[in-house]
Amino acid sequence: MARVETHQDGAVLTLVNNDPASRNSLVEEVYVGLTDALKAAEADPAVRAVVLTGAGGFFCSGGNIQSLKERVGSDYATRRRNVERLHGLIRTMRNLRLPIIAAVEGGAAGAGASLAAASDLIVASSSSYMSIAYVKIGLTPDGGATVFFGRALPRQLVQEMVWTGDRVPAERLHALGFVNRLAEPGSALADAQAWAAELARGPAQAIARGKALVNNAATASMDEQLDLEASGIADALGGDEAQEGLNAFLEKRPADFTRV
Template identity: 55%
Template sequence: MTTDALLTRREGAVLVLVNNNPAARNALSAEFYTAATQALADAEADPTIGAVVLTGAGNFFCAGGNLNQLITRRAMAPADRRERLELLHGFVRRLRDSSKPVIAAVEGGAAGAGLSVALACDLLVSSREAFFSATYIKVGLTPDGGLTSFLAEFVSRQLLTELCLTGERVTAERLHALGAVNRLVDAGQAEAAAIALGAQLAEGPARASARIKALCRGAHARSLDEQLELEAASMVESQGDDEAQEGIGAFLGKRKADFAALRRR
């Protein structure tokens, strides 16, 4: 699928989604939400896709919401504003619920809802020069897209409050130190590094990867007993899966596991 707002291409088993609005630093739009949500749904049903990379055109990840559009929301009824907002939130939920690993490749910066989208991905690769900012406060708005939830996973309440109340820029280096950025790379290399990481993950067992993603996504919010129950259920299911038979057999046979063959069945 390729539209004006979303460009897509395949890099082997990796699907690359490009937010294509470089003239506005890839400000988000209803067309992008609709196309990207559908692209992720299509990827879910395609066994040849093992991972997804999300990035922005023109060496900038995403500047957040389009202020020229947001300023018109004042004249809309609250229910209509909520309906428009659900396009973003539906996209974030699709990112969360995808069984395929989704990797954000950030160049330039991620601001406002662009930061929400970057943090909604499972993994984040960033150039060292990129910045991140919860800019809502600067235009009299409040966070959306799950931003406060995602930030709260790795920063204190005090730092979360500071980031949201000031809207100040945070460097990629600092987010890496805080644990939100998985890989730091030189400028212009984020997409290539994210695709390489995606290709590595795509070689793994798809169903086990999906179970691991589900376990990790909510681990911070669950009690130990709750997590033990989920881990037990996942392990029992995995032990009966063909993927475990292939993986264990390959290890014992001193050969490389061929999980891709299982996906082709």
Template identity: 55%
Template sequence: MIETKKEGAVLVVINSAPETRNALTPDFYSGFRELLETAHDDPSVAAIVLTGAGNFFCSGGNVAGLKARTSMNEAERRQGIDKLHGMISAMRACPKPIVAAIEGGAAGAGVSMALACDMIVAAKDAYFSVAYVKIGLTPDGGATAFLARSLPRQLVNELCLTGDRVNVQRLHDLGMINRIVEAGEALDAAEEIAHRLASGPGQSMARIKSLVDAGATNDLETQLDLEAQSMAASFGTPEGAEGIAAFLEKRKANFRPATDDEVGDA
């Protein structure tokens, strides 16, 4: 079940299945993907916060549901995996910044979902667990891609080959977690970040998301060309004009005049 609430220009999305520690389902894959696609073109949404109900972020796939896949043929097995991957791709394609708020822990595909966000806030007692190996499976959801871009190979192997829990403080020290907070404070801290991002230049941030993703795999010359294209385009936007004018006039830039929906929420 997906719950949402709107706070100004920030959309808070809650994976709400606390009885399974918010295990992922095909309905969640499609439902969250639809929310992202709607938010893509909604000017009243400037940032998104993703969290889980019941003081736990996400336990990954429902193991009872996974058991049914063992009797399917390979094409049928791929269908469920492709739905997960479609959701992950939609998260990366969404031009609005997504901030994860993690209480308790993230396991399996829950790790992939957290890493697909643009920033991560975690309670200091939370953990990550890529535990597929413990049930004879291999990671999906982009886990190996995200981890390999964020952590040393030896630690990625430790996570994936042992399936052991890794405390978020260790991941924070290595730069994979943006902020560590006291237990119970992750959502508030994530919303604070999201509101700050929501007041920024949306087109510029969408381009930055795209550049950062491309920069992980592009060679230098290709990336320089993309940066040049993006910078040249940004100079010609109202955001660029406003930002430069505000800097020269020594005032705070107003990148996002409130929409009618936001005025109504106020």
């Protein structure tokens, strides 16, 4: 049984972390499998959006405890190398031109919370939670948790999450804008796939440029960001997507970006 399953429906690719017995914990096979699947999706013109989820009603419990235990006796370089495999996946997610939607059921803990946060959008069951749970086993966060949570949530809440590892309900994260949409329990995946299908019908180049702009905005100066926006829209205005979108608007018809 593959740890990472892929299912394609039209232009939407769903990636499933599949090990319900460990609540879809993270091991090297998952890092490599997800990274490879994402790169293949980006190279496939038939794929225009990605959904990331976990099997068995739970998104991801984070690092596999047994694997972490085995690393305790290894040297620093080995320990660091294992973390970099996770970070390679996170970088791939953020640099991917395709939109990624996380579908969260049950919970997202530790590096599982980082995976959800590294996605572009989050659809979460109203009964689910997230936790930066590392402190409970004497560790500090990785996977970009302090980046993604730290930039999106109040510092005091993030500090509480890092220091206590306590669960934060998805409903609270939704109220704070961190979770985009709440779903009925058991419906997060279907809702995420439906949303992904909508995005897949949109202008792929404009969506990719928009993602890159949002990524850059967190660290760029205003002048740098304005320059990037100016370059982006100038390029876009010379492209087929703008021609289709503007013509459709003026002709009072729905734009069909799937043909450009």
